[in-house]
Amino acid sequence: MLVNPASGTADRQRPDDLRRELAAAFAANGVAAELEFVPGDRLLNATERAAGRVRAGAIDAIIVGGGDGSVHTVAGVLSGTGIPLGVLPLGTLNHFAKDLGIPAGLAGAVAVIAEANARPIDLAEVNGRAFVNNSSIGIYPFMVVDRERRRRRRKLAKWTATVLAVLRSLSHFPLRRLEICGPGWTEPCRTPCVFVGNNEYRLERTSFGTRARIDRGELWLCVAPPQSRLGLLSLALKSALGLLRQSRDLRTFRADSAEIRSRRKRLVVAVDGEVEILETPLRYRTRPGALRVFAPAETEPPETAGHSAEPAAH
Numbered sequence: 081m082l083v084n085p086a087s088g089t090a091d092r093q094r095p096d097d098l099r100r101e102l103a104a105a106f107a108a109n110g111v112a113a114e115l116e117f118v119p120g121d122r123l124l125n126a127t128e129r130a131a132g133r134v135r136a137g138a139i140d141a142i143i144v145g146g147g148d149g150s151v152h153t154v155a156g157v158l159s160g161t162g163i164p165l166g167v168l169p170l171g172t173l174n175h176f177a178k179d180l181g182i183p184a185g186l187a188g189a190v191a192v193i194a195e196a197n198a199r200p201i202d203l204a205e206v207n208g209r210a211f212v213n214n215s216s217i218g219i220y221p222f223m224v225v226d227r228e229r230r231r232r233r234r235k236l237a238k239w240t241a242t243v244l245a246v247l248r249s250l251s252h253f254p255l256r257r258l259e260i261c262g263p264g265w266t267e268p269c270r271t272p273c274v275f276v277g278n279n280e281y282r283l284e285r286t287s288f289g290t291r292a293r294i295d296r297g298e299l300w301l302c303v304a305p306p307q308s309r310l311g312l313l314s315l316a317l318k319s320a321l322g323l324l325r326q327s328r329d330l331r332t333f334r335a336d337s338a339e340i341r342s343r344r345k346r347l348v349v350a351v352d353g354e355v356e357i358l359e360t361p362l363r364y365r366t367r368p369g370a371l372r373v374f375a376p377a378e379t380e381p382p383e384t385a386g387h388s389a390e391p392a393a394h
């Protein structure tokens with residue numbers, strides 16, 4: 081069990097208290113678990129060591145305690161290995177855990193792990209970098225870079241820095257001239273944002289920003305049209321309120337692979353909320369069933385995976 085002590089909710093607890101709470105929860109479910117607190121910059125190496133212990137038969141699974149960034153790191157190591165992953169949602173938003181139906185409380189999350197129901201789910205990748213949730217180009221990575229700069233220089237709280245970064249991004253947002261290419265089609269666009277989801281994201285008000293499934297074996301690309309600053313602000317407000325209309329406000333595409341081309345040699349890209357500079361073209365693809373995750377048992381059979389060789393655009 082690898083816990084990132086700097087994750088959202090973990091950071092608000094004393095390590096000794098969290099250790100006792102986790103030990104009690106696993107003992108109550110009859111599971112023997114070794115706990116190691118691992119800072120984010122050492123999580124990759126710690127996961128690789130733990131994976132070696134699984135292959136040697138010393139342990140059965142690896143559990144990550146943290147937010148989506150921590151899950152992203154561990155999932156990248158376990159992709160394609162068949163090693164089961166357990167998730168303790170100790171981050172701020174925990175999108176991945178919510179989409180899998182993992183309870184927010186530690187007791188419930190540990191109970192799911194103890195049931196040992198390992199489901200195969202998809203990962204996606206861009207230029208060989210795996211992601212569990214999504215990747216984006218344009219205004220979001222621009223905002224993240226500005227937010228982190230404000231946090232470093234002015235020692236601001238994350239939410240305060242986020243609000244200020246959003247306001248600056250809306251007033252200085254970048255427009256990108258891109259080509260989105262799928263199997264047999266090419267779509268030129270000029271856009272402030274391209275969003276690539278590991279499977280489709282919902283846009284309805286009551287379920288905005290969630291996924292019904294993470295095992296359809298598809299990428300979901302969402303392109304915002306060119307906007308004035310006021311129009312982009314309106315689009316952001318609609319997103320926040322769950323009022324987006326896919327047919328009017330966005331263009332969406334489904335594919336199992338896609339290439340995003342640009343005149344620039346490199347682009348700033350967000351991958352599960354972390355910003356990287358990647359060489360173009362950006363090559364995205366889905367990895368169906370690449371990760372096994374402990375998750376609640378499904379009450380309905382999986383829906384049939386749907387692939388589209390043409391853009392399902394509006």
